[in-house]
Amino acid sequence: MSELIAGRIGEIVEATTAAFTARCHELYVAPALGTLVRAGDNNPVLGIVAEVRTQSLDPSRRPIAMGVDEETEEAVYEHNPQLNRLLSTEFQAIVVGYESESGLKRHLSPFPPRIHSFVYECGRDRLREFSSSYEFLPSLLNSPIGPQDELIAAFLRYSSLTQEDAQAYLVGAGKALAPLLIGQIQRLNNILIRLIS
Amino acid sequence: MALDLSRTALQIDEMAGDIQASENVRSQRLKAAVSAAQDFSIDVYLKKIQETPSASWALPGIVGHPGEAISAPPPYPDFIVVSADGSHIDTNRHLPARCYVINTGVATLAYGASPSAHLYNTPRLYATEQEMMVRSPDGAQEQQIEGAILGAKRSVEEIRALTKEIRNTPSNTPTLGLLDGTLSLIGLASQGYHDYIRKEMVEEGFALALEEIGDLHKERKLALASYVSLPNHAEVIRALRLTTCEYEAGYLSRTCGYRGSVRAPCGPCVGGIRDRDLYAQLLLPGQRSMIFEATYPVIKNHYRGMSIGFFYLNAGEEIARVEIPSWVAEDPESVNIVHSIVLDQSRRGHGYPVALMEAHEQAVISGSDRKIFEDLLHQVLYSHSLPTYTSEKQRSKRLRWT
Numbered sequence: 016m017s018e019l020i021a022g023r024i025g026e027i028v029e030a031t032t033a034a035f036t037a038r039c040h041e042l043y044v045a046p047a048l049g050t051l052v053r054a055g056d057n058n059p060v061l062g063i064v065a066e067v068r069t070q071s072l073d074p075s076r077r078p079i080a081m082g083v084d085e086e087t088e089e090a091v092y093e094h095n096p097q098l099n100r101l102l103s104t105e106f107q108a109i110v111v112g113y114e115s116e117s118g119l120k121r122h123l124s125p126f127p128p129r130i131h132s133f134v135y136e137c138g139r140d141r142l143r144e145f146s147s148s149y150e151f152l153p154s155l156l157n158s159p160i161g162p163q164d165e166l167i168a169a170f171l172r173y174s175s176l177t178q179e180d181a182q183a184y185l186v187g188a189g190k191a192l193a194p195l196l197i198g199q200i201q202r203l204n205n206i207l208i209r210l211i212s
Numbered sequence: 213m214a215l216d217l218s219r220t221a222l223q224i225d226e227m228a229g230d231i232q233a234s235e236n237v238r239s240q241r242l243k244a245a246v247s248a249a250q251d252f253s254i255d256v257y258l259k260k261i262q263e264t265p266s267a268s269w270a271l272p273g274i275v276g277h278p279g280e281a282i283s284a285p286p287p288y289p290d291f292i293v294v295s296a297d298g299s300h301i302d303t304n305r306h307l308p309a310r311c312y313v314i315n316t317g318v319a320t321l322a323y324g325a326s327p328s329a330h331l332y333n334t335p336r337l338y339a340t341e342q343e344m345m346v347r348s349p350d351g352a353q354e355q356q357i358e359g360a361i362l363g364a365k366r367s368v369e370e371i372r373a374l375t376k377e378i379r380n381t382p383s384n385t386p387t388l389g390l391l392d393g394t395l396s397l398i399g400l401a402s403q404g405y406h407d408y409i410r411k412e413m414v415e416e417g418f419a420l421a422l423e424e425i426g427d428l429h430k431e432r433k434l435a436l437a438s439y440v441s442l443p444n445h446a447e448v449i450r451a452l453r454l455t456t457c458e459y460e461a462g463y464l465s466r467t468c469g470y471r472g473s474v475r476a477p478c479g480p481c482v483g484g485i486r487d488r489d490l491y492a493q494l495l496l497p498g499q500r501s502m503i504f505e506a507t508y509p510v511i512k513n514h515y516r517g518m519s520i521g522f523f524y525l526n527a528g529e530e531i532a533r534v535e536i537p538s539w540v541a542e543d544p545e546s547v548n549i550v551h552s553i554v555l556d557q558s559r560r561g562h563g564y565p566v567a568l569m570e571a572h573e574q575a576v577i578s579g580s581d582r583k584i585f586e587d588l589l590h591q592v593l594y595s596h597s598l599p600t601y602t603s604e605k606q607r608s609k610r611l612r613w614t
Contacts, residue, residue: 073573079562095560096327097319097570 025106025134027054030127032110034160035062037134039104043069048161049169051137051145052108055128058115061137061145062108063170065161069104078102108134109158111151121150139177146174146184149191156195164202167192168209185210238485245482246493248452249279260454271454272447273505273519284498284555285548290324292387293553295567296374297575298366301582303344303358306606308593311339312357313585314366316373317574319567320381323556333574334373348408355409360399367397368417374436375421375428383432388553389425391438392568395520395535401510414514423516426539435546436537437554439565443524443533446486448504453483487524488531495526500534500551503541527555529563 024046025037035054039045046052050064071078081098082091092098113124137145145151155167171188175181189207196203257274301313313335320330338344338357346361347354357365374389381387397418400410425436491501501524511520521541525532534554540546557565577585593600 076573093327094323095566096321096323096329097331097566098329100329100331101570 022135023133024052024136027128027130027132027134028105030054030130030132032123032125032127034065034107034109035060035128036105036107039106041104042099042102043104045104045106046136047169047173049166049173051111051142051170051174052134053114053137053141054108054134055132058113058124058126060110060124060128061112061114061119062110063151063155063166064106065109065158065166066107067104068106069102072101072103076101107160109154109160111154112145119144121145121148122154142174143177146170146177149188152188152191152195156192164206165209168206171210241482241485242489242493244456245449245452245485245490246279248456248482249448249490249494252278252452252455257451257455260457264454270447270507271451272522273507274451274502275505276502278448278451278502278504279494280502281495281499282502282551284500285552287552287556288324288386288549290322290326290385291549291553291556292320292322292381292385293390293557293565293567294318294320294374294377294381294387295390295392295565295571296370296377297392297568297571298370298373299575299577300362300366301577301585302362303356306603307586307589308598308600308602309339309589310344311337311589312344312362313337313577314362314369315575315577316369317571317576318373318377319570319574320377321567321570322381322385324385329570330377331570331574336369346409346412348406353406353408355406361405361409361413364397364400364413364418367393368413368421371418371421371425375424378425378428378434383434386433386549386553387435388549389434389436390554390557390565390567391436392572393438394440395422395438395537396506396508396511398508398510401508410510410514414510415516419515419518422518422537426518426537429539429543429546433545433549435540435543435549435553437540437550438535439554439568440533440535441564442530443488444486445488445533446483447506448487448501448524449482449485449490452490453481456482487533491524491526491531495524495531497526497528498555500525503536503547505541506535525551525554527558527563529558532558 023040024044025039027035028038029036037052037054045067046064048064048067052062052064053059054062081095082088085091085094110123110127112119112121114120152167155170156163158166171185175184175188178184189210192203192206196206252274254274254277261271296316296318298314298316300315303310303312315333315335317333318331320328322328344357345354346357355361370391374391378387378389397414400413422436425434428434429436495501503521503523506520506522511518519538519541520535521538522533522535525534532554534550536547536550540550554565557567560566561569590600590602
């Protein structure tokens with residue numbers, strides 16, 4: 016398997032300019048909530064993983080309990096090998112920017128990524144570059160997908176690890192969030208508590 | 213207008229009353245059938261067959277004891293089950309092109325040290341003049357492939373897909389090829405179909421593929437079976453009916469043999485129930501019956517010298533009928549593979565073999581798929597500047613108005 020193929024985590028199955036859904040190439044192998052991902056090869060779109068879900072490939076076939084006589088969870092899958100073909104893990108990402116010839120943009124791409132575009136997890140350098148400015152925060156605060164506050168906290172915690180001074184970065188994030196959440200003190204507090212937990 | 217359910221419900225209620233009233237008679241017949249199976253004498257059976265030209269009864273070949281219950285062999289630690297199923301879109305004169313579609317679904321499940329699953333389907337559109345017809349060898353007669361002939365064609369495609377997939381499985385692991393329904397293509401047995409149709413569909417189609425899998429079986433631990441869920445057959449019951457009938461052979465051949473199945477049998481007769489009712493009494497979960505031989509003329513005349521056997525299996529949730537070709541029936545190891553793996557599959561599938569369920573899921577063409585196919589047909593013909601049309605009947609169904 017080439018390095019390029021090995022780095023793929025999924026393939027887009029649904030896309031709009033604001034968000035996209037990707038199906039993971041392997042069951043349960045999904046990027047974590049808050050991960051920065053890149054989709055497409057030309058002017059790649061950047062997204063933050065806002066929701067991960069595993070479900071039946073066929074919506075009309077609901078999984079049923081199969082482990083009543085099995086000792087371990089692994090045994091359920093070993094004794095029912097078809098499960099790996101009938102279940103799929105998907106994730107939804109909200110679009111927070113894109114890469115263009117003139118550099119990294121932190122706003123919506125003019126076009127959504129194409130269906131079947133491959134999705135890759137962004138490396139540490141790309142994450143540090145993207146998160147060095149807090150311009151992405153309004154997009155996350157208004158995310159139509161997933162628990163917004165949990166998502167913001169997850170992404171900030173994750174991206175702070177790439178910054179030289181993680182503590183200062185999180186404090187800066189708190190200051191950037193305050194004017195965006197005027198009149199929503201409780202919500203601001205909730206996010207701040209999650210930043211340090 | 214929708215179905216008037218309030219009036220229908222009254223009729224259903226009436227029907228339930230009739231069934232309830234006949235339950236006592238049915239229960240008595242069932243008891244008699246169990247006794248007849250347990251007291252079965254092969255000599256009496258063979259003598260009655262000789263005395264009674266009863267071809268219309270489709271009596272099974274019996275070498276053994278119908279009352280016998282055979283326990284399941286130990287499960288195989290590693291095994292593979294390959295299933296194929298099909299679905300089709302029949303020709304439709306309301307469509308703008310004459311064509312049909314067969315979608316074959318295949319499921320290969322490997323268990324044991326290296327579990328794996330391979331699920332896929334292969335749709336195929338048939339539209340050329342040659343594909344739409346079955347022709348007699350001299351070219352003088354032809355019959356369009358539709359209805360029962362298309363059903364047989366689908367069975368042929370299913371077993372061909374099964375054969376192809378079996379060839380791709382490792383030969384060092386016990387393997388079962390499993391089909392849904394019957395191995396006996398009796399749908400073409402009627403005199404309405406010419407012999408050249410049976411020759412092409414059965415002899416050079418289905419039976420040839422059966423024979424090819426039989427050849428593979430000579431080189432590896434491989435068996436083949438088909439699974440009939442909730443079987444409606446009464447061949448074993450007919451055999452017991454013959455042995456227990458109190459009337460003389462002459463009377464029996466004149467009257468009883470011509471009594472339709474809808475007519476109630478006479479007094480002490482064991483007829484009127486099904487084989488599955490009998491074996492629900494005789495088999496414990498996991499046990500199977502002896503192997504009977506199906507004696508349909510189409511098998512004798514068109515199965516390339518093979519015969520088809522069948523047994524009943526208490527699969528846990530239901531009594532299933534399992535059909536096997538003679539090259540399986542004659543090899544005890546292959547019969548064990550069938551018994552063990554079919555039982556295992558039914559247990560894993562909560563009553564119905566998992567591999568069959570998955571092959572079906574791969575093959576099934578849903579109502580919306582059919583609609584999309586129809587729309588696609590119109591679109592593509594239109595894009596090629598070909599005339600598209602539909603019947604006014606079809607149009608009226610689409611554009612319902614008041």
